[in-house]
Amino acid sequence: MPETLPTTDVTASDAALLTETADAVRVAGSALRERFGEVVRHRSREDLMRALAANDDTALGILRPRLTGLRPEAGWVEDELVGGALPPGEWWVVDPAEGNVNHLHALPEWAVTATLVRDNQPVLTAVHLPMTGETCTALTGAGAHLDGRPLHVSPTADLGLAIVATSQARPDEDEQVVRRVGSSITAMLFGALVVRTSVPATLHLLNVAAGRIDAFWQYAGARADLLPGALLVTEAGGRISDAEGRPWTPQSVSFLATAPGVHAEAVATLSR
CATH class of the missing domain: 3.30.540.10 (Fructose-1,6-Bisphosphatase, subunit A, domain 1)
Known part of the structure; x- marks a missing residue:
């Protein structure tokens, strides 16, 4: 110990x-x-x-x-x-x-x-x-x-003005997770200004921490691709939760990191 x-x-x-x-x-x-x-x-x-x-x-x-x-x-x-x-x-x-x-x-x-x-x-x-x-x-x-x-997160307070991003957790993901990712991207395409989709997760989270983008979400995921960015975003003044707004832990089945001003809207959009 x-x-x-x-x-x-x-x-x-x-x-x-x-x-x-x-x-x-x-x-x-x-x-x-x-x-x-x-x-x-x-x-x-x-x-x-x-x-x-x-x-x-x-x-x-x-x-x-x-x-x-x-x-x-x-x-x-x-x-x-x-x-x-x-x-x-x-x-x-x-x-x-x-x-x-x-x-x-x-x-x-x-x-x-x-x-x-x-x-x-x-x-x-x-x-x-x-x-x-x-x-x-x-x-x-x-x-x-x-x-x-x-580093400081974005002051953006309107999801409609936000650049948001998501990432694929791993190859060969479970079909249910893949479909959930697809539906969440569709929801964000209606709710946000721009949606980016690429790997790896850490680079998106770094951009959230730096105020370059306003939110990142992911379904499933591993410790190594979420923990570094979670700490960066938190220490830069951002919000971390699961996609439904509950406290995030490594056992959570979803992940959301945002500028504080768009967190509630992002949760509402991902929950549709």
Whole structure:
């Protein structure tokens, strides 16, 4: 079990830990950037999975020893597609190549993320975007930042003026979830100004935290694609809930992150 420290010591320790975590995701991102270029062709699902695994292994070869060295007592989440609650204590939740399929298709929307979760609450997160060189960080109670600059969610208060986004949680999703995603997009097309649909989730959530878009929602999902953005949005002053407006946890079957001014309208739209 993790050592219990006074609150002031924990805060100072976590701030230093966040700096080291950000350094780790930047180094891993640089390694993946070197692998980026031409479209990686594949003839079968097996070929695709091998290519995805090669990217994951490249980043994990850097992240795992660095992060384990920082918090040797913390657990490690092996599968970035897994959801649900974690056992008590500290855990590293890492996505070594968030948007991996984009990387393989020579698309720039991908990132490296690392989040420390303590008793099922995200404590700190670092998200590095190798194609832009940007690094976003958040620490509970200390705000969210982009390369050191504070992030703030949008002041938008009218869903009809909002840019909103959603993402596909995983391939081969359950048919009921797929149909729910489709109907929610239709509802948002009537309710919002613009609807964006793409992967990965973390980049949309980063944009919510930065005030570039006004809301993001997703059905199903995994810890690794929601926890980093959930902390970024919360620390940037946003609202996090499930799609029906109830408190969100990793066990929830839906996720919604918004600027405060459009939260109620977004919930109403998704509940139709």
